[in-house]
């Protein structure tokens with residue numbers, strides 16, 4: 001019988017059924033998403049985290065590569081009430097420990113009461129509680145992963161849609177989900193995916209119509225280079241951002257970010273557009289949030305549950321960012337028009353600049 005132990009910050013150890021062997025540690029978080037486990041498990045934003053699914057059965061429609069957001073699983077370990085054999089085999093083949101048959105209500109309640117916390121996992125024939133506690137001991141706080149972008153970004157520039165005749169996008173890859181690139185390509189954009197630590201010269205070489213900062217794992221304050229790119233380009237180039245991208249843009253323009261207690265992770269987070277009064281359903285995965293947007297940005301959309309900023313626009317600059325995931329993989333497709341808005345913003349700037357000044 002395979003042993004499986006989950007040690008929570010504070011030393012409480014929970015026992016479960018081992019579904020994929022190994023030891024791991026990370027920040028323990030939960031998602032309430034009831035579908036989209038293939039997308040969630042391959043979302044680079046889960047790097048250095050241990051993902052608990054609150055939905056009780058995970059894997060009931062198989063595992064298909066076409067649903068993946070990246071070429072590997074990113075959470076360090078996975079917890080669920082019941083994992084199907086398909087998902088367990090996939091996680092085992094990826095070397096990602098998995099535990100089920102534990103009371104995920106207890107785990108989620110602990111996270112809601114105490115906040116996202118460190119944890120250690122040990123799964124295998126001969127593992128003990130001590131092995132899980134040892135992992136917990138070695139677990140770092142998320143903000144201490146100071147170069148986490150290096151773990152998830154491309155190493156070199158990658159160009160997609162070179163034959164497209166739409167806008168040119170410089171996408172700074174801090175751990176971008178594949179469907180963000182796909183959403184831009186579907187709108188005829190030429191997408192240059194740049195490393196998370198791209199230089200000003202790297203961006204200038206692309207001469208983009210829009211500088212787009214992706215989603216990604218960890219603390220936004222640790223993405224100093226991406227922050228400085230936004231500072232450098234915002235006066236002359238439209239800027240867009242998703243999730244971590246919104247946080248980086250706020251940090252760059254005089255705003256501040258803060259860590260939430262347990263974040264938003266799920267596929268039914270209601271977001272209110274302050275201008276239209278319309279509420280849309282969104283998919284989310286974040287643990288930090290913009291605290292104060294600063295004097296150059298205004299909050300245009302808020303989360304209905306806790307009023308946190310979900311959409312932020314520039315006041316004097318061409319900037320649009322979203323805290324949720326408009327690419328909607330997984331999740332409801334209420335928000336796909338964000339990509340149309342970003343490319344229209346870029347197009348407007350290009351068109352305006354192309355017209356000679358009327359003097």
Ligand SMILES: NC(=O)CC[C@H](N)C(=O)O
Nearest residue numbers: 215216243244286287288
């Ligand atoms: N999905 C994301 O981009 C996450 C952003 C950031 N790492 C957070 O947890 O808030």
